[in-house]
Amino acid sequence: MAEITLRVNGSERKVSVSGETPLLWVLRDTLELAGTKFGCGAGLCGACTVHVEGNPIRSCSTPVSQVAGKNVTTIEGLAASNGLAAGQLHILQAAWIAEEVPQCGYCQTGQIMSAAALLSKTPNPTDEQITSAMNGNLCRCGTYERIRKAIHRAAGAIERPREIAKIDQEKRGNGGAR
Amino acid sequence: MSPLSRREFVAAGVAAGAGLVIGFYLPHRGGPQPEFFSPNAYLRVTPDNKVTIVVARSEMGQGVRTALPMILAEELEADWKQIEIEQAGASTLYGDQTTGGSASIRTTWDPMRKAGAAAREMLISAAALTWGVPRSSCTAENGRIKHAATNRSLSYGELVSKATTLPIPTDVPLKQSKDYKIVGQRLARLDTPAKVKGEAIFGIDFRMPGMKIAQLARCPTIGGKVSGFDDKESKTIPGVSYVGKIGDAAVAVVADSVWGAMEGRRVLNVTWDDGPNKDLNTAAVRESLKQGASKKAASLYSAGDAAKAGGRRISAEYELPFMAHAPMEPGNCTAHYQGTKCELWAPTQVPQDCRDSVATAIGLDPDQVKVNVTLMGGGFGRRLEHDYAVEAALVSKAIGAQGINAPVKVIWTREDDMRFSTYRPTSLHQLSATLDGSGLPAALIHRIIAPSISGQKGQPVPGGVDPDLPDEAGPVYAIPHYTIESVVTETPVPLGWMRSVYALQAAFALESFIDELAVAAGKDPLQYRLHLLAKDQDLQYFTTTWKTARMRGVLQLAAEKAGWNKPLPAGHYRGVACFGCFASYMAEVVEITMEHENAQPRVQRVVAVVDCGQVVNPSILEQQIQGGIVYGLANALRAKITIEKGRVVQGNFDDYAPLRMDETPAVEVYAVPSVEVPTGIGEPSVPPIAPALCNAIYAATKKRIRALPILSS
Numbered sequence: 084m085a086e087i088t089l090r091v092n093g094s095e096r097k098v099s100v101s102g103e104t105p106l107l108w109v110l111r112d113t114l115e116l117a118g119t120k121f122g123c124g125a126g127l128c129g130a131c132t133v134h135v136e137g138n139p140i141r142s143c144s145t146p147v148s149q150v151a152g153k154n155v156t157t158i159e160g161l162a163a164s165n166g167l168a169a170g171q172l173h174i175l176q177a178a179w180i181a182e183e184v185p186q187c188g189y190c191q192t193g194q195i196m197s198a199a200a201l202l203s204k205t206p207n208p209t210d211e212q213i214t215s216a217m218n219g220n221l222c223r224c225g226t227y228e229r230i231r232k233a234i235h236r237a238a239g240a241i242e243r244p245r246e247i248a249k250i251d252q253e254k255r256g257n258g259g260a261r
Numbered sequence: 262m263s264p265l266s267r268r269e270f271v272a273a274g275v276a277a278g279a280g281l282v283i284g285f286y287l288p289h290r291g292g293p294q295p296e297f298f299s300p301n302a303y304l305r306v307t308p309d310n311k312v313t314i315v316v317a318r319s320e321m322g323q324g325v326r327t328a329l330p331m332i333l334a335e336e337l338e339a340d341w342k343q344i345e346i347e348q349a350g351a352s353t354l355y356g357d358q359t360t361g362g363s364a365s366i367r368t369t370w371d372p373m374r375k376a377g378a379a380a381r382e383m384l385i386s387a388a389a390l391t392w393g394v395p396r397s398s399c400t401a402e403n404g405r406i407k408h409a410a411t412n413r414s415l416s417y418g419e420l421v422s423k424a425t426t427l428p429i430p431t432d433v434p435l436k437q438s439k440d441y442k443i444v445g446q447r448l449a450r451l452d453t454p455a456k457v458k459g460e461a462i463f464g465i466d467f468r469m470p471g472m473k474i475a476q477l478a479r480c481p482t483i484g485g486k487v488s489g490f491d492d493k494e495s496k497t498i499p500g501v502s503y504v505g506k507i508g509d510a511a512v513a514v515v516a517d518s519v520w521g522a523m524e525g526r527r528v529l530n531v532t533w534d535d536g537p538n539k540d541l542n543t544a545a546v547r548e549s550l551k552q553g554a555s556k557k558a559a560s561l562y563s564a565g566d567a568a569k570a571g572g573r574r575i576s577a578e579y580e581l582p583f584m585a586h587a588p589m590e591p592g593n594c595t596a597h598y599q600g601t602k603c604e605l606w607a608p609t610q611v612p613q614d615c616r617d618s619v620a621t622a623i624g625l626d627p628d629q630v631k632v633n634v635t636l637m638g639g640g641f642g643r644r645l646e647h648d649y650a651v652e653a654a655l656v657s658k659a660i661g662a663q664g665i666n667a668p669v670k671v672i673w674t675r676e677d678d679m680r681f682s683t684y685r686p687t688s689l690h691q692l693s694a695t696l697d698g699s700g701l702p703a704a705l706i707h708r709i710i711a712p713s714i715s716g717q718k719g720q721p722v723p724g725g726v727d728p729d730l731p732d733e734a735g736p737v738y739a740i741p742h743y744t745i746e747s748v749v750t751e752t753p754v755p756l757g758w759m760r761s762v763y764a765l766q767a768a769f770a771l772e773s774f775i776d777e778l779a780v781a782a783g784k785d786p787l788q789y790r791l792h793l794l795a796k797d798q799d800l801q802y803f804t805t806t807w808k809t810a811r812m813r814g815v816l817q818l819a820a821e822k823a824g825w826n827k828p829l830p831a832g833h834y835r836g837v838a839c840f841g842c843f844a845s846y847m848a849e850v851v852e853i854t855m856e857h858e859n860a861q862p863r864v865q866r867v868v869a870v871v872d873c874g875q876v877v878n879p880s881i882l883e884q885q886i887q888g889g890i891v892y893g894l895a896n897a898l899r900a901k902i903t904i905e906k907g908r909v910v911q912g913n914f915d916d917y918a919p920l921r922m923d924e925t926p927a928v929e930v931y932a933v934p935s936v937e938v939p940t941g942i943g944e945p946s947v948p949p950i951a952p953a954l955c956n957a958i959y960a961a962t963k964k965r966i967r968a969l970p971i972l973s974s
Contacts, residue, residue, distance in 0.1 A: 084499060089876060100520070101499070112474075116468035120638070121519075123675040129591060149494050158459035164971020170857050172458070177458040183449060183880050186888055187322030187810040188456030189463060189589040189638025217922045223589050223703040224322045225891025226884070227925040 087151045091116070092160025102148030106140075107131045109147045110157060118158035118192045123223065129220030132193040134164075138201035141213045158192040161199055175199055176238035186224035198234050207238045213260050293671050298421040300383055300429050302354035303333055303376040304631050305347075310418025312337070312404070313345045315423060317355035318365040319610050320348070320452065320889075321588075321640035323943045324363045324881035328374055331877055332366075336436060339417075340404030348453060349673040350610035351632035360610040361645050361758060362732060363843035363941025366877060378433040380424075385919030387423035390417050393770045401967055438875055438936040447880040452636070464608030464635040465593045465672060465810055472595065473502065474519050475656045475671045476526040479681055480510040482907040485536035487512055494528040501525040503660045508719050513656045515665075519672060527562035538907035546904065547580070549750050550689040553710040558746035559725035561709075562735060565742035567695075569702030575781055576693035580968040581772040583902035585917060586759050590638020591678045596653035597668035598661050602629045604668075607650050608637040615650040622651045623658050623659035630654075640890070642758040644682055649673070650902025681911040684902050686711045690770030695742075700782025701792060704742035707771055709734060710762065713749045714756040725749055731803035733764035737771065738801065739809050750915050754904060760892060761947035762843035762947040768948030769897075769955070772838035776956040777965060786821050786956060787837050814933050815839060815848040816868040822931055823850035823868040832864065836957030838949040843941025846933075848873040849890070851926075851953040858962040861972060862954065864894060864926040869946055871930070874937035882942055887928045889946030895920040897951035899970050 089096050091114060098113050105124075110133070119142055122130030126144040128186045133142045156164045156201040157234050162173040172180070185191045193216065201208055201216035208216070213234050222230070280349035293740065298306040305313045314330040327779070330346050333339075349355060357368075381401045388406035389396040392413060400407050426673050437500040438444070455461040478668040492514050499523035505615035509512045514525035595606040596619070603625060610617050612632040622629040637644055649671060673681075687710035695704040711725040727748060736743055759765075794813040799806050829835060832854050839848040852866040869886050876882050878969055898920050903910045911917040956967040 088698075104520045108518065110522065111466075112518045112709070115468070116459075117462070117468075119670075120463075120589070121591065123914050125675070125913050125915070128589070128675075144301065154333060166609060176457040180449070180453050183453060185322075185453055186884050187589065187637060187639045188452065188461055191456055192459045205332040207648070214923050219921075221589065221919050223587060223641070223892065223919055223922065224884075225888035225920070225925070227891065227922040228922075229884075230922070230925060237776075 085148070087147055088152045089147070090149060090152070091151060092156060093163060103146045105143050106145045106147050106150055106155070107142040109174065110142060116157050116159050120189055122193075128190070129197060130190045130193040130211060132196040132220065133178070134196060134200060136189070137200070137203060139197050149174065158196060160169070161196065173199065174237045175202065175233065178233040178240065182229045182233040182236060184226050184229040184233050186226055190220060190222045191226075194230055198230070198237070201234070201239060208234065230258050262447075272647065277763070279297045290514055293381060295773040298380070298382050298424045301371060301376045301544065303737040304337070304380050305423055306380070306417050308421045310343065310404075310416045311345060312343050312417060315347045315349050317349040317358050317639070318364040318369065318849060319360040319612070319634050319637060319644075320359065321364070321610065321637040321644065322528050323885060324450055325360065325879065326452050327365060327448065328877045328881055329369055330447060330451075330735070331443050332370060332373040333377040335550070336374045337381050338403065339377075340479055341443055341448065342721045343404055348634050350634050358611070358613055359562055359645070360640070361642060363561050363845070363943040363945065366939045366942060369845065374435050375433060376662065378435055378457050379430050382430050382433050383427050385835060391420070393413065395867050400744055406874070408729050417755035419510045424564045429576055444875065444877050446878070448878055450881065454656065456547055457731060458586050459635055463590050464588055464595070464606065465638070467670065469595070469596050469668055469935050470542065470869040472668045473515050473660065474522040474523040475515045475653070475669050477507060477511045477513045478526050478529055478531050478673065479677070482531045482533060483541065483755065483909070485539070486510050486534045487531060488534040489532045493528065493529040495525040498525040499566040502665060503663055504529065505659050507655050507659065513654070513910065515656060515669065517749050522672070523674070529588070532772060536778040542755065543903045546687060546752055546889060549752060550580075550687065550710050552709070553748045553750035554691060556605050556707055556748045557746045560744070562736050562743065562745040563705070564736070564740070566705045567742040567744045568604040569703040570695040570742045572695040572697050572703055574693065574695050576691070577777055577967060578774060579692070581688050581766045582900070582969065583687045583770060584681045584694060584759060584896055585677065585679055585911070586641040586643035586757070587682055587917060587919065588637070588639030588643055591675055592649045593671060594653040595651040595668055595670040595850060596624060596650065596657045598654055598664065600655035600661070601625070602631070603654055603657070604631045604633070605653065606633045606635055608635045608644060609650060610640050610642070610644040611647065611723055615647045618647040619654040619914035622655050631645050642762070643682060645758050650729050675914065677911040679912050681924055683755045685759035685765070686714060686756050686763070688763075688766040690766065692770060692774040694774070694778055696779065697779065697783060698806045700784055702778055705740045706744045706746070707748040707767070709745070709752060709763070709767060710751045711747070711766065712756060714758055714762070715751070716749055717756050722749060729758065729762050731805070733762050735802035735805060735807055735841055736765040736800045737807070737812060737839060737841060738775075738790070738937055739796055739798040759841060761944040763952065764840065764944065764948040765893070765896065768838065768840040769951045771839060772949065772952030773955050773965070773967070774966050776836070776952070780959070787816065787825050788841065790837070791815055795805035806845055806930070811846045811872050811933075812839055812841060816931060818931055819848035819850050819868050819870040822870065822929060823852070824875060825850065829899050834957050835963035836953045836955065836960060838953035838956060840945070840948045841950060842945050845940040845942065845945040847945045847949050849946070849949040849953045851957045852915050853949065853954070853957045853961060855881055855958070855961045858964065861898070862899055862961070864924070864956055867926050867928045867950070869928055869930050869935065871941050871942065872933040872935060873945070874934050874935050874939040877939060879932065882932060883930045885942045886930045886946040889944065891920050891925055893947040894924070894954065896947070897969060898924075898972050901970050901973060907955065
């Protein structure tokens with residue numbers, strides 16, 4: 084057991100876990116950020132993708148000791164990390180809604196984190212760039228085509244500075260998901 | 262529910278065309294101030310004008326939490342924006358709650374419509390009484406009852422107290438499809454925002470105070486047992502509070518955290534009794550299919566007398582391996598056993614089976630077990646099993662006996678999911694045909710040799726016919742002498758229902774063989790199929806009537822949209838296949854390129870056409886068909902579970918690799934416009950894709966693929 088300090092979604096978090104604990108389980112279990120998913124435990128599916136210092140990493144295969152002192156962004160903090168206020172959606176989340184991407188939805192937070200890392204470096208990616216950035220993220224529901232469309236949609240929207248698609252976030256917004 | 266399994270019961274209910282008998286319960290009438298208006302178990306309207314629709318099927322991505330409410334809301338003339346949904350747990354109010362067999366819409370279409378219509382009629386009566394005007398002068402529209410003559414209206418919420426005093430009508434008028442405002446629209450799924458924000462709670466995300474986590478070490482050899490274990494090292498892992506045997510074949514490690522449980526299991530020392538299957542391998546399983554070929558077959562379909570037809574004879578054999586569902590969310594379930602009751606939070610397609618199996622396993626009555634249904638990260642049939650639920654309940658009970666009264670979440674790893682799944686049955690198909698003078702089959706025999714999923718689970722296999730085959734292996738063509746028959750073999754390898762079940766195997770064999778016949782006859786494979794469907798004919802297969810006209814319709818539309826008669830770019834090749842299952846008709850045209858004849862085919866384009874009757878939500882339909890094709894392409898190209906020394910070889914997404922984005926083609930989806938009763942959509946797109954792809958590969962290489970997966974052929 085060790086005391087490890089992380090910066091998660093902009094806040095300093097101290098955790099008391101063994102250093103080899105995968106970041107995934109520290110996020111999900113210790114910090115109760117369940118938006119990051121467990122899919123394979125071996126860096127093969129991308130469901131656990133988060134950003135460390137802005138770069139996409141597989142949190143299931145990253146010991147927490149490796150990210151001590153670093154900035155970690157999860158799906159829960161993605162919009163805020165882009166300077167958006169509470170309740171606002173990241174441009175990709177809005178595009179995901181507009182294109183009706185998710186089916187079961189389990190892999191989608193990882194997909195969005197990979198896509199966000201792509202757009203931060205390549206604001207208007209080609210199809211090939213999208214494929215190359217997203218190929219590590221598996222989806223058994225087969226949503227790849229709509230993912231591609233949503234990334235293009237978001238990329239188009241980024242051209243218009245600071246314009247964030249307004250998405251109806253009414254009370255039923257969680258769709259009975261709880 | 263005995264002797265029929267739930268799944269059979271669904272099939273029977275669908276087949277009877279009547280929908281299931283639904284437990285309409287007595288409405289809540291309350292006292293002078295009713296809390297809500299609930300004329301049936303599907304609907305609740307409160308005075309604050311909240312309209313809640315209960316979904317009694319499980320959401321695994323297929324959109325039931327949106328599509329089923331749309332059906333009720335349509336008849337209710339509800340304001341779609343005010344609809345809230347509630348997930349039903351295991352209940353006695355909704356008939357069979359199994360989510361499978363592409364049956365959710367089929368089995369709830371009538372009850373949901375009637376539930377909405379009954380409420381609408383009562384609300385109209387309530388308004389008419391309130392205003393003292395004739396019912397016939399009132400209309401329901403967009404969540405309000407209106408009286409046009411006086412320009413008055415009342416919201417449904419405002420009518421709650423009056424409506425609760427009225428009798429529930431039993432015979433209510435239903436809307437005509439031309440008047441639909443909600444059904445048929447591309448309405449946004451209600452579960453999307455939570456899923457993109459990371460707020461959706463899947464089974465694995467469920468947590469509660471004091472919850473423990475368990476990982477189980479299961480005997481890796483099929484049918485083996487625990488012979489002993491040493492938990493010394495496990496107990497040195499921080500947070501590990503319990504290690505103990507669960508059933509005959511597993512040892513549970515319980516900890517305060519997931520990682521603690523994983524580490525505790527990693528260092529656990531178990532010795533296994535490998536049992537009777539320690540020498541089992543894939544070759545032996547294959548041999549059992551070959552031996553099955555000589556056994557007497559049970560008839561599934563028989564037209565004319567195939568043995569009597571004379572002419573040129575062609576025959577071929579096709580083979581398919583075991584496959585695994587591999588949903589993205591690994592198996593899990595949370596259970597809290599408390600002596601005289603047990604509560605579960607289960608990502609399950611069968612809440613009632615979970616309730617019953619858990620009750621049996623822990624010695625309670627079914628009504629002492631409460632099952633809450635969570636979201637599922639995919640199901641594909643894997644969550645028709647109750648193993649996760651039983652494990653969680655047994656572990657919670659076991660730690661309870663040690664004085665730890667706590668809910669337990671059992672989490673499977675990906676390797677657990679791959680190696681302890683229930684697999685799509687391997688199968689062997691023998692096809693033979695006799696061609697008449699024009700090259701068309703005068704006779705066709707399709708013999709399906711496969712183990713029975715239901716049979717292995719101890720459920721009835723009436724007349725030697727697996728109870729799934731009546732939904733999944735029907736005739737496609739009007740062939741004068743046509744026999745479909747099956748031989749059930751045995752295997753110790755655990756079997757399960759995987760998306761499209763036996764239809765995938767049946768379609769691969771039949772639609773590859775039809776292509777072989779077209780080639781032998783020197784005919785275009787599309788025209789050949791259309792010839793076999795030229796006459797309008799009803800093909801009666803168990804309780805489904807397959808119509809050649811509807812199959813012809815999907816094929817023709819697919820050909821038109823794919824530009825079948827137009828030349829392809831150099832190096833591009835096409836294949837076509839069609840099939841009917843779960844009462845829907847499907848045709849798919851695949852276009853590929855291949856760098857050389859042994860290269861992996863690159864699927865460039867797929868055109869998919871479905872006739873599934875009335876479409877409830879075109880966007881969800883498109884999702885299901887695109888997704889089914891991506892799933893089916895992975896099955897066709899690579900999916901293969903093999904057995905060595907009684908153990909499943911594959912373990913993760915490296916040696917059992919789903920499709921990734923770079924292999925995913927553009928899929929164009931079209932639905933034949935129809936006002937027929939809606940039929941299945943979750944599974945019918947899966948079966949035709951493998952034969953369509955293999956037929957395209959034949960067009961490219963003149964090599965016929967007779968065994969899946971393609972990439973190991």
